[in-house]
Amino acid sequence: MPRLNGERRHRIAFTLDGKPVSGEAEPRLLLSDFLRHVIGETGTHVGCEQGICGACTVEIDGRPSRSCLTLAVQVEGAEIRTVAGLAAGPETLCVLQEAFRARHGLQCGFCTGGILVSLNALFRDKPEASEAEIREVLSGHLCRCTGYVSIMEAALAAQKRLSGKTHA
């Protein structure tokens, strides 16, 4: 890639939830804003824009990461997964989402997308994750509504259902 001029927009292409996407971005455009404003995928939320709250968490090449601490130009050619790709279709929920609904793992839902992305990766890569490991992953997310107890319950319920099943 040549040096990209900061005053201009440049074409960026990557894989989003399994499908190729592309759009134009100035070098300074954050991945979170690229997803929301250029692609129009608003499942990824933006809270603090400083890496602290976790609302903007997406998977970049298989690892949950802050999309607000990543430039769109950095993910050229990468594989991005967001909360929008978790369920098989618009009318269905994945096991994790179902558990969050059943156990009141969310109230306003602002933090939820990021949390689901992190937990989905954890249970895929480490199905036997301990409660302490689940808590460590959740420590990367702030929720101002639930007080975390119901989130933890939902996570454990989902893990139980997922064990022995193949994971979406």
Next chain:
Amino acid sequence: MKPPRFDYFAPQSSAEALAALAEEGGEAFILAGGQSLLPLLTMRLARPRLLIDIMRIEEWREIRLEGGAIRIGAGVRQAELESFPGLARHQPLLALALPFVGHPQTRSRGTVCGSIAFADPSAELPLALLALEGQVHLRSRQRARSLAAADFFTGTMASARAEDEVIEAVSFPVAGEGCGYAFREVTRRGGDFAIAAFAAFVDERSARLGVGGVADRPFLRFMPRPGTKDLDEALDAFAFDLEAREDLHASARYRRELVRRLGRLALEEAERCRA
């Protein structure tokens, strides 16, 4: 807020990166994991003309065991080091300290060398590098040099790195026979920067204590062996000599008390692990 405008360059070779850095003088910043730089940009505390993204440079993406040390290239992410096979055996202190560096969602991007370059006084990896007496390998277009960790860190977010230099790699000595290690820290919440952090390293002849988060940079001192009666006095002297910082999170007095208590616990734990 949103970052100010800058050019972006993601070279594939170190030669291109070093040339760009030399040509722009202080106007170019290295972009590694971005976990400290991006917040500075969005808050507009930094206004570089150019970001040089070094993460596409294959030659810098390697972790290597060589000459009794683990050498970690500039492009190695913290999560990659965490999952390096046998890390806890090669160097237990690294395996102990890494989980305290931010969150899994920041370690996935943040690099080891980026944390050393950032030189935050509370950061865990600079403390571990100092406690183990590791090396920082610097390279510019003109020259290469290696500095001992103690000579590299010079103050709050300040280091001996020149504007045209990149930290090409850092090396942490591997664990020797009969060595024990411990890491402790105090934070308000998991994943926060440490109010005070402690890295203890005990071998057959000596005991060492590194302290982060208390002074303007991490400091290391030889200590009496745990179990000997001079330890209390030595910890007390260390606590005062660090000239503890005072901030929103903790008073200087509280930090001194942490040095006395957690410093002792860390040394005792390292001594137990030696067996």
